[in-house]
Structure formats: C-alpha cells, structure tokens
Amino acid sequence: MSDSRIVFENVSKFYGEVLGVNRVSLSIPPGITSLVGPNGSGKTTLMNLMTGLLRPTRGSVSVCGVPTSDPENLFKLMGYCTQFDSYPKGFTGYDFVHSFLRLAGYEAREAERLAWAAIERVGMQDAAKRKVAGYSKGMRQRIKLAQAVSHDPRVLILDEPLNGLDPLVRAETIALFRDFATEGRHLLISSHVLHEVDIISDQVILMSSGYVVAEGQIKAVREEIEDHPMQILIRCDRPQRLASRLFEHDHVVEVKVHADGQGLLVKTRSADQFYLMMNRIATGDFRIDTVAPVDDDVNSVYGYLIGAEEATR
Amino acid sequence: MNAQWMRQLGAVVSLEWKKSFFNRRSLWIYLLAALPMVIFVGHALETKFTRERLARQRTPQVTMERARTLREGMTPEQVEAILGQAPSRQTRGSRRNRIQSWNYSDGERQINVRFRNGELERWSSNESCNVSEDLHIFAGVYQFFFLRLMVFFGCVFVFLNLFRGEMLDKSLHYYFLAPIRREVVVAGKFIAGLIATTVIFGTSVALQLGALYWHFDGPKLEQYLSQGGGWQHSLAYVAITGLACLGYGSVFLTGGMLLKNPLIPAAVILVWESINGVLPAMLRKLSVIYYLKSLCPVEIPIDKGVPPFLAMLVMNVEPVAPWIAVLGLVVLSGVMVTLAARRSRTLEIQYGAE
Ligand SMILES: Nc1ncnc2c1ncn2[C@@H]1O[C@H](COP(=O)(O)OP(=O)(O)O)[C@@H](O)[C@H]1O
Ligand SMILES: [Mg+2]
Numbered sequence: 272m273s274d275s276r277i278v279f280e281n282v283s284k285f286y287g288e289v290l291g292v293n294r295v296s297l298s299i300p301p302g303i304t305s306l307v308g309p310n311g312s313g314k315t316t317l318m319n320l321m322t323g324l325l326r327p328t329r330g331s332v333s334v335c336g337v338p339t340s341d342p343e344n345l346f347k348l349m350g351y352c353t354q355f356d357s358y359p360k361g362f363t364g365y366d367f368v369h370s371f372l373r374l375a376g377y378e379a380r381e382a383e384r385l386a387w388a389a390i391e392r393v394g395m396q397d398a399a400k401r402k403v404a405g406y407s408k409g410m411r412q413r414i415k416l417a418q419a420v421s422h423d424p425r426v427l428i429l430d431e432p433l434n435g436l437d438p439l440v441r442a443e444t445i446a447l448f449r450d451f452a453t454e455g456r457h458l459l460i461s462s463h464v465l466h467e468v469d470i471i472s473d474q475v476i477l478m479s480s481g482y483v484v485a486e487g488q489i490k491a492v493r494e495e496i497e498d499h500p501m502q503i504l505i506r507c508d509r510p511q512r513l514a515s516r517l518f519e520h521d522h523v524v525e526v527k528v529h530a531d532g533q534g535l536l537v538k539t540r541s542a543d544q545f546y547l548m549m550n551r552i553a554t555g556d557f558r559i560d561t562v563a564p565v566d567d568d569v570n571s572v573y574g575y576l577i578g579a580e581e582a583t584r
Numbered sequence: 585m586n587a588q589w590m591r592q593l594g595a596v597v598s599l600e601w602k603k604s605f606f607n608r609r610s611l612w613i614y615l616l617a618a619l620p621m622v623i624f625v626g627h628a629l630e631t632k633f634t635r636e637r638l639a640r641q642r643t644p645q646v647t648m649e650r651a652r653t654l655r656e657g658m659t660p661e662q663v664e665a666i667l668g669q670a671p672s673r674q675t676r677g678s679r680r681n682r683i684q685s686w687n688y689s690d691g692e693r694q695i696n697v698r699f700r701n702g703e704l705e706r707w708s709s710n711e712s713c714n715v716s717e718d719l720h721i722f723a724g725v726y727q728f729f730f731l732r733l734m735v736f737f738g739c740v741f742v743f744l745n746l747f748r749g750e751m752l753d754k755s756l757h758y759y760f761l762a763p764i765r766r767e768v769v770v771a772g773k774f775i776a777g778l779i780a781t782t783v784i785f786g787t788s789v790a791l792q793l794g795a796l797y798w799h800f801d802g803p804k805l806e807q808y809l810s811q812g813g814g815w816q817h818s819l820a821y822v823a824i825t826g827l828a829c830l831g832y833g834s835v836f837l838t839g840g841m842l843l844k845n846p847l848i849p850a851a852v853i854l855v856w857e858s859i860n861g862v863l864p865a866m867l868r869k870l871s872v873i874y875y876l877k878s879l880c881p882v883e884i885p886i887d888k889g890v891p892p893f894l895a896m897l898v899m900n901v902e903p904v905a906p907w908i909a910v911l912g913l914v915v916l917s918g919v920m921v922t923l924a925a926r927r928s929r930t931l932e933i934q935y936g937a938e
Contacts, residue, residue, distance in 0.1 A: 286934070323760070344763070345763070346764075355754050357753060359753075359755045360603075360753065360755070370599055373595040373599075376591050378591075
C-alpha cells in the first residue's frame with residue numbers, strides 16, 4: 272500500500288535561515304491532489320523536495336517507495352513540469368522533447384514516437400518544428416508539459432500549470448489532466464487559486480507560510496468555498512454590457528463595475544462554469560484583456576479554512 | 585557500466601558538444617587558440633622575406649667554401665679578391681677605432697665580415713632559418729604562453745561553464761529531472777568539454793607547427809622530421825595539449841561545482857601553477873604543469889640571459905619519466921572527476937539564489 276504513495280516523513284527545508292517548509296508529514300494516495308497556498312507558502316519547495324531538486328534539511332521523502340536521491344529510478348515513474356520558464360538554448364519544441372527522451376535512454380526511433388505522441392497530446396504538432404524561443408507563454412507552457420509527460424510517468428507533478436493560460440487553453444489543459452489521472456496514477460497540481468483546482472481534485476493540501484495547514488478530501492473544503500465565492504477581476508471594454516450578460520448565469524453571485532470603468536469585479540461560486548462561460552463570451556463581441564482571480568479573496572478563504580483548522584486542534 | 589548508461593552518456597555528449605563548440609561565448613577560446621599561430625605565421629613570413637632578400641643580393645662569387653679561406657688580419661683588398669665587392673657595407677666608430685662591416689649573400693646565408701682598422705677581425709655566417717633555434721623558440725612559446733595561459737584559460741572557460749552556464753540559463757534542472765544518474769551527466773559533460781578543447785587547442789598546435797615548418801627548407805625539414813625526431817615531437821605536442829585539457833579541465837569542472845565563486849580558484853590555481861618550480865617536492869606533484877613540463881619533448885636552454893622570473897616558469901626541476909607523468913595526470917583528473925560526480929549527487933537547483 273505504501274508503495275503507491277508519496278511519503279514525506281517530518282520534512283523540513285531551510286534556505287540558510289529562510290524557512291521553505293517545516294515539519295511536513297504527508298502520505299499522498301494516487302489520484303488528483305492539489306497543493307494550494309498563497310505565493311511564498313512553500314508549494315514549489317515541497318515539489319522540488321519531492322523530485323530531488325532540493326534535499327531536505329531534515330526528514331526524508333520517497334515516491335512510490337523510491338527515495339528521491341535516486342533520480343535514475345525516480346524519474347522512470349515520475350514527470351515534473353516546473354515553474355521555471357526557461358528552456359535549453361536553440362531548441363525547437365520537438366528537439367526539446369526528443370533529446371530528453373534520448374537522455375532517458377530511449378532508442379532514437381522510440382524517442383521519436385514518444386515525442387510526437389506527447390506533442391500531439393498537448394496539441395502542438397504545428398509548432399513543434401519551430402524554435403521554443405519564438406513561442407508564446409501558453410505554447411511554452413504546453414511544450415513543457417509535453418516534455419514532462421512524454422515518457423508516460425505514473426506520477427506527474429505540475430507546478431502552477433494553469434498560470435498564464437488563456438481561458439480556452441485552460442479548459443483544454445484541465446481536460447488533459449483529467450484524462451491523465453486514470454487508474455492508479457498520481458497527479459499533483461499546485462495553484463495559488465483554490466477555486467481553480469477544487470473541481471478536478473480528489474484531495475487538497477493547503478499550505479501557509481511553510482506549513483501544511485489542512486489536508487484531506489475535497490468535500491470539506493468545497494463547502495467552505497460555496498460560502499466564499501471566488502472573486503475575479505476582468506479587464507475589458509464595455510464593462511456595463513458584459514455585466515448584464517454575466518448576470519444571466521446562476522453561479523454569478525455579484526458583479527461590480529470597477530471604479531476606473533475599465534473592468535469588472537465578479538463573484539462566482541463555480542470557477543469551472545465561470546471559465547466555460549468566459550470562453551463563449553470571449554469568442555463573441557467583447558474585447559477582453561485579462562481575467563485574473565483576486566488574491567485578497569483567496570486569502571480570506573484561507574483565513575477561514577486555516578482558522579477553522581486551527582480551532583479544531 | 586551497463587549498456588543503458590553508455591547510451592545515456594552518448595545522449596549527454598551529443599547534447600553538450602555543440603554547446604562547447606558553437607556557443608557565442610566560445611569565440612574567446614578561438615581567439616586564445618589563434619593567438620600563438622599569429623606569432624609563428626609572422627615568424628615564417630619574416631623568414632621568407634629575409635630569404636628573398638638574400639636571394640636578390642646573392643653574388644655568384646660568394647660560397648661558403650671560399651668564405652672559409654678568410655683569415656684574421658686580411659685586408660679589405662684581399663677579401664675582395666676572394667669574395668668580390670660586398671653589396672652592402674657599413675662603417676662606424678672613431679678614426680682610431682674604425683669598424684667596417686661587409687655583408688655578402690650566397691643566396692641562403694648572410695656572410696658578415698668585420699674589419700677593425702683595416703684588418704679582418706672576424707667573419708660569421710647566419711642562416712636565414714635556424715632549425716634548432718626555432719625549435720627552442722617554439723618550445724618556449726608552447727610552455728610559457730600556450731599551456732600556461734591559452735589552454736589554461738580556455739579550460740577555465742569551457743569547464744567552469746559546464747554546470748554554471750546552465751545554472752545561469754536556468755536549464756540545468758532538465759538534466760536532473762531525467763531518469764539518469766547525475767554521475768553520468770557529469771561524465772558526459774566532461775567528455776564533451778574535453779572533445780571541444782582538445783580539438784580546438786590540438787588543431788591550434790598542429791597549425792602552429794605547420795607554420796613553423798612551412799619556412800624550413802625542404803631538405804632541412806625532411807632531416808628534422810625523419811632523423812631529428814620531428815614527427816615524434818609534433819605528435820608529442822598535440823598529445824600534451826590533449827593531456828593539458830584533461831588535467832585543467834578536470835580541475836575546473838570540480839572547482840566550478842564545489843565553489844560558489846569559481847574565478848577565485850582559477851586565479852589561485854594560476855598562481856599555484858606558476859610557482860610550481862619553487863615548491864617542495866611533495867607539493868610540486870600536486871599540479872598539472874609539473875607533469876606537462878616533464879613530457880615536453882624539447883627542453884628550453886636556460887642561460888644567464890633569461891630573467892629569473894621566466895626561468896622559474898620554464899625550468900623543470902626533477903622531471904619525471906613520461907609514463908609517470910601520464911599516469912600522474914590521469915590519476916589527478918580521475919580524482920577530480922570523482923569529486924565532481926560525488927558533489928553532483930547533492931547539488932540543488934536554486935536558480936534564484938545564484
Ligand atoms: N532559493 C531560495 N533561497 C531563499 N529562500 C527561498 C528560495 N526559494 C524559496 N525561498 C523561500 O521559501 C519560501 C517558500 O517559497 P516557495 O516554495 O517558492 O513558495 P510558493 O511556490 O508557494 O510560492 C518563501 O518564503 C521563499 O521566499
Ligand atoms: Mg511557486
């Protein structure tokens with residue numbers, strides 16, 4: 272049983288004096304797990320510890336029974352799509368995916384097949400022979416994802432994979448995650464926006480200031496979310512018109528036109544439905560510049576959850 | 585070693601070698617490698633011009649055989665009777681102490697005859713190209729500039745950047761996220777760096793020797809190559825260059841991985857290598873240049889004219905036998921690469937803090 276879990280045993284990581292994560296003990300079962308916390312709460316640190324990019328100051332980490340100090344075996348079963356937005360110089364998308372498959376030890380022919388399969392999976396066939404340096408942010412995100420899944424790992428770790436994706440690609444990417452998280456696989460997704468990942472997750476781990484503050488089935492968390500709608504800022508032209516369109520939907524609780532007349536503040540109960548709705552509107556006659564969750568609101572949900580958690584201790 | 589590791593090693597090398605050769609920053613190395621060639625091409629051209637001048641000034645009457653009949657105390661008239669009129673004459677000194685200097689050419693050599701107060705004082709002949717002198721010059725430039733500075737800094741550049749370059753580019757993590765032992769990554773990167781530096785600097789040495797030999801006359805060159813050990817010397821120079829890349833490369837690979845600021849170790853090692861000649865015997869053996877100097881085929885004569893600082897750099901105290909020197913270098917670099925491989929296992933990816 273423990274051989275299919277990701278296990279942290281009393282793990283701490285300090286960057287010199289700075290705390291990364293502290294006294295984390297976790298045993299993560301297969302399925303989709305989201306790692307949620309505000310910026311600087313230790314999500315990336317936890318993921319880097321899990322993949323051996325960082326070594327714990329104290330404690331130990333193992334993934335499906337493999338210690339993280341053994342990359343040769345660890346990455347046979349794991350793929351990690353990092354938050355770093357940097358790529359080997361001069362590579363095309365295809366070269367990038369292909370050459371790291373070669374590095375993994377695949378024969379040229381097999382590596383080629385796997386590379387194309389992964390590239391198709393993220394819908395990048397048309398751009399695969401172009402230089403990564405010329406890609407848009409969303410394309411880079413997708414080729415990075417292709418590289419991480421190319422060897423079909425049992426454990427997939429994704430650090431803020433939805434960051435910077437436009438609503439259309441976001442929906443496709445989420446579908447891809449669902450598709451990936453079939454029987455027995457691990458999918459670990461981090462986000463600083465709880466509403467973004469709650470729908471697809473089987474379990475959540477909430478982090479704050481380097482500590483795991485809550486962990487468990489999504490249901491309990493979801494109830495809290497129902498009471499605390501997600502707040503989203505939309506920058507667009509003709510905010511009044513858009514506001515009236517948005518009000519037609521049940522999940523929208525509140526819409527306020529922003530003070531500067533250039534945007535809207537929307538409160539919704541369902542991030543999923545909200546983004547689907549935005550997809551339809553974005554293809555219509557509005558010019559929409561940005562769609563971004565408002566952090567203040569997210570923090571208040573944390574405050575609520577974390578407060579509740581601490582009260583029960 | 586198993587087949588999988590070998591395949592992965594090949595994959596690392598094929599990813600890396602292009603970087604070492606074609607990186608825009610590698611332009612430096614090509615400049616370093618080209619510098620000594622400038623010296624020898626320049627020297628060859630100068631010799632060519634001298635030879636052409638001597639051929640133009642040649643008078644049929646002048647031969648070495650005749651010149652050998654010149655005796656001390658002869659008058660200018662007697663000399664003219666033997667060698668004819670000198671094409672170039674100079675007179676200097678005071679009335680009491682008048683010096684005349686006549687230059688003849690037999691087409692290959694310059695023959696100089698000197699008179700003091702109307703009497704032949706001495707004569708000398710000077711070849712346009714002096715093989716043994718040129719070989720000494722080459723040996724000096726090779727040991728003093730090429731090994732100590734060009735190959736040294738070329739290796740600093742290539743090998744310090746093997747890991748650092750990718751930390752700065754923030755792309756090292758891709759290597760660490762593949763199912764490959766980090767030791768294999770270290771070995772692959774090292775081999776790629778070694779290939780690049782050896783090819784670049786080995787080619788440079790070969791071209792330098794080519795330029796040097798270019799101006800030797802046919803027969804002299806043939807004699808040097810076949811009987812004077814010329815081929816062995818040439819091969820030895822190229823091989824020593826490869827060993828220098830191995831030695832310095834391993835040192836800087838490890839230095840770059842163990843230390844935060846690698847330029848300080850580079851400077852320290854430069855000084856350490858320079859004072860090698862005056863170190864106690866035990867410490868002397870802990871250096872790269874000691875073994876390289878022991879292998880150099882042509883010894884540099886150190887006469888009184890050489891300044892003590894230069895003499896210290898060139899002098900080879902107690903050279904060791906070639907096989908010990910090669911073994912010493914291989915062991916040294918083996919230890920270094922092993923240290924680097926062990927360090928790689930605990931290396932963390934923290935680009936932000938760099
Ligand atoms: N390389 C580093 N050096 C020093 N402190 C760091 C480093 N990386 C992260 N930290 C600190 O560790 C904490 C957790 O950071 P991180 O794991 O990146 O959080 P998150 O991914 O949730 O935004 C933060 O306080 C951050 O400042
Ligand atoms: Mg992060």
